Amino acid sequence: MGILLNLKTALKSLWNNRLRSFLTLLGIVIGVYAVVTLLAAAQGVQNQIGGFVEDFGPRTIIIMPGESDSSGTPNFAAQAAPSTLVVDDISYLRQHANLIEDTIDYAVFIGGLAAHGDKKLTGMPVGITPGAEELFSIKIIAGRNFTQNDLTKKSRVLVLSEAAAEKLAVKVGETMNIGRDQFKVIGLFEVEQSLSISSAQGEMFLIPAPVANEINRSPQVNRIVVHSKTVEDVDKAIAQVEKVLTAKHGTTDFTVMKPSDILKTVDQIINVLKYMVIGITSISLLVGGIGIMNIMLVTVAERTREIGIRKAVGATESAIMLQFLIESVVLTVIGALIGIGLASVTSYLAAKFSPLEPLITTQTILIAVAMGVIAGVIFGLFPAIRAARKNPVAALKYE
């Protein structure tokens, strides 16, 4: 008896009990749906970050406050503490690190609520030097960006994201507040790539970095962006920056990384997440699988007489076993396919109506189908063996 005929028999038997089959495969559908949706979300985040990182040039080096651990992962808690980097570090680097370009940019985070008239908005006010825009991947769409001249004169000017401007109902040329300080709005930008999926970066305010230092009444800076002179020397430049700053600070209380290092860290975290997702959703597949085993046992019992007939006309035990095994695998694979279909719809809707860009990869589909096949084999095996081992005479007399 060929596989095709077994498939036909399996489909027919499942169709004959279609309500039961459908209810049984719901467990698998839900399990696979969860796996595929979550993996697609994780993959989407990974790609978005990857795209963001690619926007950086290959010579870009970022210095962050706070020491990294021995694996190179930066201390994210240190981002919230007072920064260990100061404005002086920049001129010091310019003097003592010869592998990097003289133009050094930096960013200073400030607190304070954005306000225009009676409208108020939290969000992300940051003081930057023009080159540090590279950190945020923005594109001016109205007015102008601030210039070196604005920096030198410490002009109280501000560019903000389209989203923030809309919420505050503020236009280019008007004035608005960050905390108690007043700024003139000179430009609008759109955020091309967002590292964060929260709305924070969508609602972003950029002001000249020296003004931010003035408002903070502190020389602390939160990010320094330098570029190695050549692509080849990036790693040497990182080592040099680290050495120079450590000498100045007396300790390595900062982290120097290439954007690709950030990507590596994020990739590691997301990969761990993916394994967790597979692990957790496997539990729902286990539950679904037990449902399959249960219904297959019922099926085998109901079809005892059929098994007797098949044996009487010459079916071997392995032929009977294969028949029922294929039936349970067909059941779980159909469940997996429905799960993948529903996950595709969900991912499509999520991409349309949320900042997420879920992506279902071929690998994810293969994992899902493989999970279906494996569940079908594992949970169908015991019922199939029971079917194969039935005594033909007793089976033929079964009512």
Add this chain to the structure above:
Amino acid sequence: MLELKNATKRFTDGEVVNALDGVSITVERGEFVGIIGPSGCGKSTLLYTLGLLDSTDEGEYRIGDQLADELTRKQRAKLRNKKFGFVFQSFNLLARTSSYDNVILPLLYGQTAGAATKTQASLERVGLWNKRKNWPNQLSGGQQQRVAIARALVNEPEIILADEPTGNLDSKTGVEIMNLFKEIHAKGTTVVMVTHNPDLLKYATRIIEMRDGRIVRDENV
């Protein structure tokens, strides 16, 4: 062709019952053996033992020069497929399955060549080619039994084993079925039939009577 020696088979159902109690029988090619006896005398057990659906506790069974004890379960399945054709009292057709698919089944398990031609020939032989697409529940009892006979014949077995083949049919239909068996036998197929209806013994060339698991009469007629 078939040789059973001193076969014993016990069932434990509260008390021990000897379904077969030292039965010896030889079936030769071309015979039409009618086995008769009251219910519970072991005649069906004997039939199933001959057809390799059942096995004995003691005794020796030879099919040609093959010793049944030496066969693997797979070989037994293969012999059931090629050498024997079963016909049952309750037809035992697969439900929700067309006559055609029921008849072709042994050929699929035997991976026999020319399955379509053989299936058609077999259905034509019992006069039901026109009912090939019908499910068993769309056929009369007599038609169902003829499909079952077509299934038993499709692999051109040497022996047809029939267990009360007319037991579920009215007497007129029963006669039709028996005439079919007569025809099959006339074309050279060995038939072993179990019945409790003495009227059917007129078709047999040899009559075996059983009682309490023993053969009490065995004569050619």
